[in-house]
Amino acid sequence: MSSILHKIITKLNSKSAVIGVAGLGYTGLPLAIRFSESGYKVIGLDIDSVKLNHIQEGRSYISHISNSLICSAIDNGFEATDDMEIVKTLDAIILCLPTPLDDYRSPDLRYVINTVDSLLPCLREGQIISLESTTYPGTTDEELLPRIESKGLTVGRDFFLIYSPEREDPGNPDFTTQTIPKVCGGATEACLRVGLALYGQVIDRLVPVSSMQVAEMAKLLENIHRAVNIGLVNELKVVADVMDIDIHEVIEAASTKPFGFVPYWPGPGWGGHCIPVDPFYFTWRAKKYGVSSQFIELAGQINRSMPNWIVNKVTLALSRHKKSVNGSNILVLGIAYKKNVNDMRESPAIQIMSLLDRLGANVAYSDPYIPTFPRNRSHYFNLSSIKITSKNLEIYDCVVIATDHDEFDYCMVERYSSLIVDTRGRYRMLSEKVVKA
Numbered sequence: 001m002s003s004i005l006h007k008i009i010t011k012l013n014s015k016s017a018v019i020g021v022a023g024l025g026y027t028g029l030p031l032a033i034r035f036s037e038s039g040y041k042v043i044g045l046d047i048d049s050v051k052l053n054h055i056q057e058g059r060s061y062i063s064h065i066s067n068s069l070i071c072s073a074i075d076n077g078f079e080a081t082d083d084m085e086i087v088k089t090l091d092a093i094i095l096c097l098p099t100p101l102d103d104y105r106s107p108d109l110r111y112v113i114n115t116v117d118s119l120l121p122c123l124r125e126g127q128i129i130s131l132e133s134t135t136y137p138g139t140t141d142e143e144l145l146p147r148i149e150s151k152g153l154t155v156g157r158d159f160f161l162i163y164s165p166e167r168e169d170p171g172n173p174d175f176t177t178q179t180i181p182k183v184c185g186g187a188t189e190a191c192l193r194v195g196l197a198l199y200g201q202v203i204d205r206l207v208p209v210s211s212m213q214v215a216e217m218a219k220l221l222e223n224i225h226r227a228v229n230i231g232l233v234n235e236l237k238v239v240a241d242v243m244d245i246d247i248h249e250v251i252e253a254a255s256t257k258p259f260g261f262v263p264y265w266p267g268p269g270w271g272g273h274c275i276p277v278d279p280f281y282f283t284w285r286a287k288k289y290g291v292s293s294q295f296i297e298l299a300g301q302i303n304r305s306m307p308n309w310i311v312n313k314v315t316l317a318l319s320r321h322k323k324s325v326n327g328s329n330i331l332v333l334g335i336a337y338k339k340n341v342n343d344m345r346e347s348p349a350i351q352i353m354s355l356l357d358r359l360g361a362n363v364a365y366s367d368p369y370i371p372t373f374p375r376n377r378s379h380y381f382n383l384s385s386i387k388i389t390s391k392n393l394e395i396y397d398c399v400v401i402a403t404d405h406d407e408f409d410y411c412m413v414e415r416y417s418s419l420i421v422d423t424r425g426r427y428r429m430l431s432e433k434v435v436k437a
């Protein structure tokens, strides 16, 4: 074993290594906290001054991460900064940066590449760089490796490069950063060894794979699997609706099969930073090889069409009440992309609100996780969350359940609303008042 390799593994095992996490968002912050509670000195890097201020004051900006977790991490020496100079002092730099799509639905690696470029002047011999952002197979090898080697460092000898995808499921109480098994691929055998030493101290089960590309594609497969199955069940919902069959009852019945069936639940489309985005990293990469991935494209078409289908159901439901969308007061319940979280990235609820607004409805929303919805570049709403009370519910011609947060009082909603369009199957007894969509 080379002395550099031996030194870093000894530092990791003795927990004297300093761990840096670049990107303190939905994935980076819980990871930083996990390393900190395991006994490492942790430095968080972010360019968002609002987030940095929150952390420095011990305040969380993520609904399922408590202030006390951040305060305990600070007590253990956790610091958050935008000062890249600190990178010189780090033994490991873990990148948890956004990987969105650009306007043409191609991978936008700007955040990852810009961050690596800004780290370069401060990188030194003996460091670990681990990319956790979701991306297409080949990214770490083609985009990170040559950049870092341009400093005259050789991978596997002078520095250690890893790809280990983030699998965080925000708001899921059954799993934690520690208990979610972690896939890990290294640029060389020595890199993999270092990767396993890094994560082995904080994650219960590691899954080493033979290359970074396998790790990159494994993450995409997980999300493609979800995207395609969500598309399938949304399509089946539309067909079942025409057949006058309750799709939720169908799924519940099918779910009793103890093997070979995985239930997916229909909804108003798809949302979040991952499922509507990541599969298209794969389709984009596949094009380079002259092949297409039709399941993904089809799932995209179906899931993207769902908000229109829901709005059509709202229109029909209002017509049955002798009302038109134009001029109606419509309350959308839940605008986060999924229940019990405060993340509204790519939320289909926003598309539903925009479509209803374009048809002339007076749109309002209620979401205990999102108190205000101010105007920004992607929409022109400027709203605050409406409190669910009997009086407030009576004002609206229609209530659309877009995201079924547990906090909502569904009995009260049913009692005082004049019309409910339920996109989540929250109500089983349908009537003139409760319509499934």
Ligand SMILES: NC(=O)c1ccc[n+]([C@@H]2O[C@H](COP(=O)([O-])OP(=O)(O)OC[C@H]3O[C@@H](n4cnc5c(N)ncnc54)[C@H](O)[C@@H]3O)[C@@H](O)[C@H]2O)c1
Binding pocket: 022, 023, 024, 025, 026, 027, 028, 045, 046, 047, 048, 051, 096, 097, 098, 099, 111, 114, 115, 118, 132, 133, 134, 135, 166, 167, 168, 169, 170, 273, 274
């Ligand atoms: N959110 C999830 O549930 C989830 C789950 C699994 C995987 N992922 C993947 O993890 C990656 C990160 O996603 P996220 O949801 O944590 O994103 P996020 O937007 O919540 O957090 C990213 C953070 O990176 C910061 N950042 C941007 N440029 C930076 C720079 N140059 N230096 C330092 N910080 C910088 C941003 O300010 C932000 O705080 C993505 O690839 C995503 O696909 C996300």
